[in-house]
Every structure is written in structure tokens, then in C-alpha cells.
Amino acid sequence: MGCMPACKFKPLNNKRKNQGVNNLYRDLREFLAKLEEEGQLVRYTDEILPEPDVRHICRASGDMPNGPAVLMNNIKGYKGKRLVVNVHGSWANHALSFGMDKDTSPKEQFHELCNRWDNYPGEVKFVDNAPCQEVVIKDDINLFDLLPLYRINPYDGGYYFGKGNVISQDPDEPDNLDKENVGIYRMQVQGKDIIGMQALAFHDISIQLAKVEAENKPLPVAIALGVDPVLSFIASTPIYYDQSEYKFAAALNGIPQELTKAVTSNINVPAGAEFVLEGEIIPRQRFPEGPFGEFPGSYSGIRKQVRIKVKAITHRKDPIFENLYIGRPWTEADFLLGLNTCVPLYRQLKETMPEVEAVNALYQHGLTAIIATGNRFGGYAKSVAMRVASTPHGISYCKNIILVDDDVDPFDLMQVMWALSTRVRADKDVIVIPHTPGMPLDPASEPPGMGNKLIIDATSPAPPDSVMREVRMVDRMPQALEVEKIIAELQKSAGK
Amino acid sequence: MKCARCLEDTAAKVADAPDGSGAWEIYLCSRCNYSWRTTEEEEVINPEKRDPYFTLDGVDMDDLMVLVPVPPLKK
Incomplete structure (x- = not known):
């Protein structure tokens, strides 16, 4: 099924569609070079303390x-160790990670990613003498020595990895690449070669x-730290269990993983990972x-959580x-978890409900989601809500x-508030379903x-x-789009 | 060494600054897994100044919630 058969919010012109999809980044370093070229990476060279300066x-x-x-x-x-942060920390950086222009709006990025989703599966390629294994450490491992760790927030229980890609295989099918999982889970360094990890029940x-x-x-x-930006994106995307993150990254990148x-x-x-920490989760202990x-x-x-014993770095x-x-x-984290929440929800809804036009679930990994949908018959939109739930x-x-x-447009909160203000009949349109699963960190x-x-x-x-008392909507004014360009040009020269 | 969070005598040094500068040391508690650097803010590493909400004084580690239970062993 095509991704966007009848989308009204498809602002991408041909020039922008699939822009740069074949010219993306094999690893973090290539992307950092691009960010620097675009003025989206700075080097902080003054001496700083790990806490609280970082x-x-x-x-x-x-x-x-x-x-x-x-x-x-x-x-x-x-001294001498390098740390990079905020790689995905703006819509500009997010757009660049997919080869889009840095001024591409979140809505435009959403639709572009929806289009690329159809490229799944991409290819993987196995390489010898991989850069990530230029240095191998098996003895005297000390994570506190090797990595420039710092406390992310003042009352964190220790030094955390917030963007570590954890790779594991299905024990019944270890050679099934589609079931090899890559997920970003929070990890706390708890010893020279010990890492605590939060893996919640619903995580793959x-x-x-x-x-x-x-x-x-x-x-x-294995924990990969510092990977190409699209792999980090997909590792934090809720795709299906038997979908390969590696093949998805390749599909979105346009180059083999x-x-x-x-x-x-x-x-x-x-x-091309910067670091790979190899080890195993200790069974039956928390x-x-x-x-x-x-x-x-x-x-x-x-809480009591699992622990990883590191055997090699x-x-x-x-x-x-x-x-x-x-x-x-x-x-x-909100930038990283924004569109990668919207797109799979949209795709999964669209499979059975083609009336769905767009999903804005940018808010805290989708705790709040706004869905634009045709209301095929009375109450249909509420069924869409139950489907997303x-x-x-x-x-x-x-x-x-x-x-x-x-x-x-669900990405335009002024329009969303207009809809809430003028179309909600609280006695019919507000529903609370109690005692459902929730997100434990909420x-x-x-x-x-x-x-x-809720x-x-x-709609x-x-x-x-029963249809509301008869009203006529004020029509949209598509002609104004052309006039916007004229006024924008006039504004450029205004005040000079 | 007393842990800055659970206040038990279960902490030990795990690292010096790796560049040899002697800039700081890191300590780790083997009981509650708290770790801290000697150059961190007082309200983080000094139990006298730490927000009591974030201390673990008198808390039994066995009483902490287990988020993902251990499954029964297969026979």
C-alpha cells in the first residue's frame, strides 16, 4: 500500500522529495563533518569540569x-578525550541527518520519512577490519577511565549513557537478522566493567x-556508542519485533548498513561505531x-534492574x-523521539484506516498524540483513537x-486548538477509558x-x-499561498 | 568509605582522573550503586547538603521495586 494516497498535508515539492537520500552518512564522523559544514556543530575548547559544566x-x-x-x-x-552532545538536538540537525535542507519543518520531515518508509528493507553489508575494532581491550577494563563520563542531571544515581544502542539476538534464532534487536535503553555505569540497564517489559x-x-x-x-544518526533514530523507533533496525536504517539512509x-x-x-562494549546480561538477578x-x-x-557484565571493549x-x-x-531526547514516534503510528493506522492523514505524536514519545482523520461515519474518529491505543x-x-x-494540520497547534474550541461536544466527544496500561516513567x-x-x-x-446545527465553513484560500511568496520578497527588502 | 547517598560504609574508589592530572577521584557504592566524583557540587555529594528526597538512608535494597520480574525456571 502506498504511504500517502490522499494526503492533504503533503507540502513537499518534487525538488525536496527524497532529497539527498543517496548521499547520507556511514558513521557518526561523516555526519559531524556535515553538521560542521552547515554551521550546526561547534567545538568547545575551553577547559570545563565534567560536572556541572557539561x-x-x-x-x-x-x-x-x-x-x-x-x-x-x-x-x-x-584531557584528550572527546565528547559530543546534541547531535539530534534541533529540527535543523534532525533534517540534516536525513539529507534534507536544515530549514525543513517537522511536518515536512514527517511526510518525507513516511515516503522513505516504503524503502524497507534496505541492505546490510559485512565488512572486515571494521573501524570500530581498531583498538580491542579485553583486560583491565575500567569504564570510568575509558569514557569521559559525567552526571547528566544532578540527582541521577550515577553516570549514564542516554544514547547507547543495545544489540541482542533472539535466543531461538540467533542468525535471524530481522529479529536481532537494536534499542536505545538507559544505562548506568555501576562498576569498572558493570553496567545497569533499564529494559521494560514492553521493550523488544x-x-x-x-x-x-x-x-x-x-x-x-553489545552496546554501540556513537553510530550514524539514522541508526540512533531507528533504534529508538517502535517498529515491529521482526523488523530489522539495521535494514530500516539502510532503507532510510539509501546506503547499506x-x-x-x-x-x-x-x-x-x-x-563504524565509535565504541562497542561487548558483554552479557547476568541472568535472574536484579x-x-x-x-x-x-x-x-x-x-x-x-528500581531493581538488570545488569551487564562487560567482557571486551x-x-x-x-x-x-x-x-x-x-x-x-x-x-x-524529544527531538530524537519525536518523528520516529509519529511515523510508525501513522503507518500502523494507515494499514487499516486509510482516512488517517497525519499523526503528530511529538509530545513525550507520544504520551499525547494528535491524529488528523476523515470521519467516515458517525463515531469513526473514536475508533481511530482506539486503534492507536x-x-x-x-x-x-x-x-x-x-x-x-x-x-x-495536527502539527499546527493553533489549528488544533481551533478544532478543540469549535468542534468538541464534551458530553459526546470526551471519553476516559480507565485502568489501561500506562508508561511507568510518566x-x-x-x-x-x-x-x-483520554x-x-x-472532528x-x-x-x-446528530450533526451540529447547520453551519457553513469559511473556505480555505489556496490563492494566498502565491501571495505569501510575493509578500515575503517585499519583506526581505523592507526596512533596508 | 561512607556512601554519599545510602550513608553505609560500602563505597570505594574506582578511578582517578585518567589523564594523570589528579583533578578528581570517582567513588562507587557497592550496596546502592551510587557513584560520584570528588569535584561535583556540594548538594550532590555532601550528605549534609543533599536533598533528603534523594538519599537512601535506612532503605533496604531488597525492598526496591523490581520492574521486570524474573520468570520461572523452565523444568
Whole structure:
């Protein structure tokens, strides 16, 4: 099925469609070079402390309009080690990661990604002498020595990886690449060669972990730090269990994903990663982990979680440690988890509900989602809400679901508020479904993991529903688009 | 060494500044897994100044919630 058979919000002209899809980045370094060329990467060379200076730099770069990535190389005590943050931390950087112009709006990026989704699966390519294995460390591992660690938020329980790509295989089908999972899960360094990890029940890796724990066996894993930006994007995208993140990254990138075998296991790792930490999850044991300043903007609790024993570290020469800031929104995490939440939800709805035009689930990984849909018959939009609430991601995340008509742009909050203001009949259009799954990190989820669904149907009623008293809408004015260009030109020369 | 968070005598040094500058040391608690650097802000590493909400004084680690339970062993 085509992605956008009748989309009214398809502003991309031919010039912009699939722009740059065949000229993307094999690894983090290639992308950083592009960011620098575009003025979207700065080098911070003054001496700074790991705490609190790095935190302030992260916060500042993410808060700035079109904030740049920041590469640091003069962190006190870590002299010579390199750290980069905010790589995805603006819509400009996000657009560049997909080869789009840096002024491409989130809505335009959404539609472009919807188009590229049809390219799945892309190709993978195995390479020898991979850059990520230029240096191999198997003895005297000390993560506190090797990486320029820092405390992301003041009351985090330790030093965290916020952007580590965890790779693991299905124990029943270790050679099935489609079931090899790449996911970004938060990780806390808990010892020289020990890492705590949060893997929640609905995460794909938990399916694999449950299988080996039932047999009291460890689960081999590899953690890739500093990978090409599209792989980080897809590793935090809620795709299906048997869809390969590597093949998806290749599909969106337009170039094969280059892989190599880990040095201590059968796992396939990104050949161009800056660091790869190889190890295994210790079976049937849980250890204190947290708190951690999380994406809802609040600290998580301290829970007992799984632990990884690191057995080997491989890295590139002069490696760059990539991390992100996460905390009170908006942060780099919100940019990274924005469109990669919207697109799969849209695609999954579209499979059975072609009336759906666009999904804006940019808000905290989709805790709030706004869906534009045709209202095929009375109550139909509410069925769309129930469908999004039963998608793999929506089950736990999508709790505030707003439906708007297909002539409303869900990415334009002024239009959304107009729809709420003029089309909601509270007695008929506001529904709360209690005692549903919830997202445990959401402070409103009580007990953690439970929640409810709020549906606000702001679409116009359709028969056989009683239609509102007869009104005529003021028509759209497409002619004004051309006039906008004329006025924009006039404005450029105004005031000179 | 006393842990800055759980206040038990279960912490030990795990690293010096790797560039040899002696700029700081990192300590780690083997009980609650808290780690800290000697150059961090007082309100983070000094138990006297730390927000009590973020201390673990008197908390039994066995009482912490397990988010993903261990499955039963296959026979």
C-alpha cells in the first residue's frame, strides 16, 4: 500500500522529495563533518569540569533555536578525550541527518520519512577490519577511565549513557537478522566493567531476556556508542519485533548498513561505531538502578534492574563518546523521539484506516498524540483513537488522544486548538477509558505501569451522528499561498 | 568509605582522573550503586547538603521495586 494516497498535508515539492537520500552518512564522523559544514556543530575548547559544566552546555545547546551539536575535548581530568552532545538536538540537525535542507519543518520531515518508509528493507553489508575494532581491550577494563563520563542531571544515581544502542539476538534464532534487536535503553555505569540497564517489559529486548532467563542463561549483548544518526533514530523507533533496525536504517539512509561480528559473540555490530562494549546480561538477578532524569521531565524512582557484565571493549582510534541530554522537555531526547514516534503510528493506522492523514505524536514519545482523520461515519474518529491505543507503542504510551478533521494540520497547534474550541461536544466527544496500561516513567501513571486513555474527538460529527446545527465553513484560500511568496520578497527588502 | 547517598560504609574508589592530572577521584557504592566524583557540587555529594528526597538512608535494597520480574525456571 502506498504511504500517502490522499494526503492533504503533503507540502513537499518534487525538488525536496527524497532529497539527498543517496548521499547520507556511514558513521557518526561523516555526519559531524556535515553538521560542521552547515554551521550546526561547534567545538568547545575551553577547559570545563565534567560536572556541572557539561550539563549546562547540553542544556544550552538544546534550548537554542536550531541549536548545534557541541564537541568537547578539554574536560578536566579527561584531557584528550572527546565528547559530543546534541547531535539530534534541533529540527535543523534532525533534517540534516536525513539529507534534507536544515530549514525543513517537522511536518515536512514527517511526510518525507513516511515516503522513505516504503524503502524497507534496505541492505546490510559485512565488512572486515571494521573501524570500530581498531583498538580491542579485553583486560583491565575500567569504564570510568575509558569514557569521559559525567552526571547528566544532578540527582541521577550515577553516570549514564542516554544514547547507547543495545544489540541482542533472539535466543531461538540467533542468525535471524530481522529479529536481532537494536534499542536505545538507559544505562548506568555501576562498576569498572558493570553496567545497569533499564529494559521494560514492553521493550523488544525483554522478549529475548525472558527466554534465556527461564533457562538461567546469560543474554549476550553489545552496546554501540556513537553510530550514524539514522541508526540512533531507528533504534529508538517502535517498529515491529521482526523488523530489522539495521535494514530500516539502510532503507532510510539509501546506503547499506555496514556491520561486522563482535569479537566475543555472534552479535552483529555497526562497523563504524565509535565504541562497542561487548558483554552479557547476568541472568535472574536484579540490582538497584536510578534515579534518572527521564523524558517526562521528572526523575524516575530507584528500581531493581538488570545488569551487564562487560567482557571486551573495542573502539576507533581517537574515539568520540556520544551522549545526549534528557530531562525537562524539550531536550535532544524529544527531538530524537519525536518523528520516529509519529511515523510508525501513522503507518500502523494507515494499514487499516486509510482516512488517517497525519499523526503528530511529538509530545513525550507520544504520551499525547494528535491524529488528523476523515470521519467516515458517525463515531469513526473514536475508533481511530482506539486503534492507536492498541498499536504496540500506543498501548503503553498514547494516553491523551486528540482527533481532528482531515482539513486540520495536527502539527499546527493553533489549528488544533481551533478544532478543540469549535468542534468538541464534551458530553459526546470526551471519553476516559480507565485502568489501561500506562508508561511507568510518566509521573501520572499510578501505580507505575497503569494508566487510562483520554480521547477527545474534535472532528466534525458525521451521519448517523446528530450533526451540529447547520453551519457553513469559511473556505480555505489556496490563492494566498502565491501571495505569501510575493509578500515575503517585499519583506526581505523592507526596512533596508 | 561512607556512601554519599545510602550513608553505609560500602563505597570505594574506582578511578582517578585518567589523564594523570589528579583533578578528581570517582567513588562507587557497592550496596546502592551510587557513584560520584570528588569535584561535583556540594548538594550532590555532601550528605549534609543533599536533598533528603534523594538519599537512601535506612532503605533496604531488597525492598526496591523490581520492574521486570524474573520468570520461572523452565523444568
